Amino acid sequence: MxxxxxxxxxxxxxxxxxxxxxxxxxxxxxxxxxxxxxxxxxxxxxxxxxxxxxxxxxxxxxxxxxxxxxxxxxxxxxxxxxxxxxxxxxxxxxxxxxxxxxxxxxxxxxxxxxxxxxxxxxxxxxxxxxxxxxxxxxxxxxxxxxxxxxxxxxxxxxxxxxxxxxxxxxxxxxVDIALFNPNKRSPAFISKIGADNKTILLYVGRLAKEKDLDMLMEAVRVLNNSFQDICLVVTGDGPLTKTLKRNAPENVIFTGYLNGEELAEAYASSDIFVFPSTTETYGNVILEAMASGLPVVAPYSGGIQENLIDKYNGLTCRPRNYGDIVAAVTMLKENDQLREALGNQARTFALKKxxxxxxxxxxxxxxxxxxxxxxxxx
CATH class of the missing domain: 3.40.50.2000 (Glycogen Phosphorylase B;)
Structure with missing residues (x-):
């Protein structure tokens, strides 16, 4: 053949x-x-x-x-x-x-x-x-x-x-469960982005309108009213990059595209994966985050429904609802035991893929x- x-x-x-x-x-x-x-x-x-x-x-x-x-x-x-x-x-x-x-x-x-x-x-x-x-x-x-x-x-x-x-x-x-692995957590990566002693939220994907990033940025602005020790790491690039950088809160860190081990380190060094897109046919990054041991916060919409199980490997939100993102991140931020349990279960789920x-x-x-x-x- x-x-x-x-x-x-x-x-x-x-x-x-x-x-x-x-x-x-x-x-x-x-x-x-x-x-x-x-x-x-x-x-x-x-x-x-x-x-x-x-x-x-x-x-x-x-x-x-x-x-x-x-x-x-x-x-x-x-x-x-x-x-x-x-x-x-x-x-x-x-x-x-x-x-x-x-x-x-x-x-x-x-x-x-x-x-x-x-x-x-x-x-x-x-x-x-x-x-x-x-x-x-x-x-x-x-x-x-x-x-x-x-x-x-x-x-x-x-x-x-x-x-x-x-x-x-x-x-x-x-998902490549050897590459995307909680063991790739890197204190050096955390220090490099200036996020020591902070709760790191991570987004990985294209920076484009169809990814609903306006909802993520609004959620971060609201979260900043309650927490001084969080930051959002945005990994990716696209047509919205300049606009997002110009308007984003100060605690948003843009890394550009990362690949291979660098990307694996970014996942494993973060605490919560936040993905606002409602247009996914599948959402590969959801599985990469889960394999890295991160609980996922995302809308229960489109192909994301294939892998995201509410209160098992993450928390679901309504589509294009920044308030739900805020509530989910707040719950995980204030409950270390829940965050750890969902992250462990996310890894277990990804191992089957x-x-x-x-x-x-x-x-x-x-x-x-x-x-x-x-x-x-x-």
Whole structure:
């Protein structure tokens, strides 16, 4: 079996889709399954044992971190003809993904897709809600040409079904429990950010409107009226960075993007993970925080519902309600025993979320789809 993966984002870009796609390519390679990743040029230097085909790209003006591909379809087809894929996996629905769908349809190669990002919900944050029916119309056309459409959560699967998308299946995300580990707590990291003897709240993710960061900042302002020994560490970057830095309270620390061991240290060195987003299809960072032993405070909304269990591994809030965030953080701040218990249970919960099983099950599906296609051709 030979697999071609089409994606509009790839490592070393920092987002859940890029990271998950890199893990999938690694998993295929470890199983000695030839793999080709087609992506906009992200500067990735390769060396992992799989083929990477980059296309030209430009940065979206309103969101410089978002790279828009300008693929040369004919050149891409020549590379694919040489690679001879047995299965095509579309990770994104736009320029590169559309090329993959066109190639699959023209060659009768079985094609599957994933739904990772809730673009229709994002539109309302950018005053483009009037486009929502058209986006769903396009998504129906795109996904209904695929043999399977993998959803990261039950909530996302329900949303797609309600919008007329068929052939749905569940494929969640896992977490690297060796990397994200409470033992990575670092006094040096705490001192470096000037948070000695403080309760550290942590946010990890893109700094963009759809992450509801206005609710988090308002919650911190209210919390500052009651506590002088808290700080919020914001790890990530995005189009809102300058605005947030300009308007944030003094006890908000911006680290920019962190990766690998530095990110693991940031998680493990914090006390409470606070994530206000209501637009997640899954929320990988929720699991990373739990694996690091942190209780999670987040809205019980979207894909977050897949992992957040109220009063077991965190505390739930109503969507876009900073008062609930304040109440939850206050409860954990004032009750060390509760905070420790939820953190320990969060780690226990995350230990069951193995990447090996999730990706192993997906690859088993790959084999079945290819086998079924070969039967049809006989």
């Amino acid at each position: 030979r697999v071609a993966i089409f994606t509009d984002t790839f490592i070393p870009q920092v987002n859940g889709v890029a990271g998950n796609t890199g893990r999938l390519a690694d998993a295929l390679t470890k199983r000695e399954i030839p793999c080709m990743v087609l992506s906009p040029d992200t500067g990735y230097e390769g060396g992992q044992g799989y083929n990477v085909y980059f296309t030209r790209r430009f940065s979206f003006p309103a969101y410089p971190e978002c790279k828009i591909a300008l693929p040369n379809y004919l050149k891409m087809c020549r590379q694919l003809d040489l690679f001879k894929p047995d299965l095509i996996h579309l990770v994104t629905q736009f320029s590169i993904g559309l090329c993959g769908l066109r190639y699959a349809c023209s060659t009768s190669i079985p094609v599957i897709s994933s739904y990772h990002t809730n673009f229709p919900q994002y539109l309302s944050y950018y005053r483009l809600a009037f486009l929502t029916p058209w986006v769903w119309k396009y998504f129906r056309w795109f996904h209904n040409k695929c043999l399977k459409n993998y959803c990261p959560s039950e909530t996302t699967m329900k949303l797609l079904k309600e919008n007329g998308i068929r052939n749905l299946d569940l494929c969640g995300s896992g 193995s990447w090996d099983k999730i990706l192993g099950d997906l690859i088993t599906d790959y084999f079945e789809l290819v086998k079924n296609n070969m039967r049809k051709l006989q």
